[in-house]
Amino acid sequence: MTRSSSGSPPEKPDLGKLRFTAVTRKTRADFEGLFEAPGGPKYCWCMAWRPLPGRREQVQHAELKRAMMALVEAGTPVGILAELDGKTVGWCSVAPRQTYRKLSPQQDDGETGIWSIVCFYVPRALRGSGLAVALLDAAIDHAFAKGARTIEAYPVDEASPSYRFMGFRDMFDARGFHEIGMAGSRRHVMRLER
Template sequence: MPRRSSGSPPEKPDLINIRFVEVTRATRVDFEGFFEQPGAPKYCWCMAWRNLSSREHVDNDEKKRAMMALVEAGTPVGILAQADGKTVGWCSVAPRQTYRKLSRHQDDSETGIWSIVCLYVPRALRGGGLAGALLDAAIDHAFAKGAGTIEAYPVDKASPSYSFMGFRDMFLARGFRETGMAGSRRHVMRLER
């Protein structure tokens, strides 16, 4: 079999061999390495929906420092998908109170709600079911950690923005029900157990 050049896209992982791990101090290096790969979302470090002292003119290094401070403090931030010793996906799933306000209709007196705000799979690995497997793992993770309700904010496939929040159909297929809108594109959807 010919060897692939370093510029070749990676092979799509076998979903049976995927494992999902929580981002913690122990897995921080995997999280950092994944976000620092070419094409990864190191421009945001998944801080778009988290609290920052200032949202304007925050450089990538400051976003990374803020995310790493959350990890070091033991704050839940999300899960990683791993295959063959490599990190191949990310989902931001955490208690809703660890994010800034996600919808203008949000009732902050509600408790036990976890939010899914980002799903990231590298372009070369898309289309093989990894995003769906990552979403399933995020749901299992949130309920295992005590969530009573999981809230998500996906968009329709035709949306010109926010696709990193997932697509509405993925969530409908897993039993989420729509409860409203957050802005003009993001659907507020919930799953309860």
């Protein structure tokens, strides 16, 4: 985003021009570019909620990237990207719940047709622009188009000191998600059915 010469804040992006695409072998380079850009989440590669071999605290960043790229190469759904004016500008992790590790204590692994939304990444310059909400809407559409019967999410309240990358409860409330419990002391377990 450009700043005007007067030092005023950047212009709001035209979110009507956003395009959303699934992360696949074909879009892998766009995904890597977003995560490896300055400020990008290359420290986690959105593997916090995905199964990893060994102890999590001992896994290096390069190993996290390799694990994520192996999922992409295998054709495992991992999430969607937002593109604006030819540039990848955001990410949402949305995938079948069984591709993640256990996300809440009350999780019933016998349930089928559930997709989970576990993470958003919006670059600092675009925060507050509505991009996270646009990503949520696109993630909902994507999951239902891919056969989800239920979408589950784990957002926090805006005042939460942690897990903010999982989204805020209010934006899920506004889209018709209802709370079914808690995962820990901060994360609300919310669902949307169609």
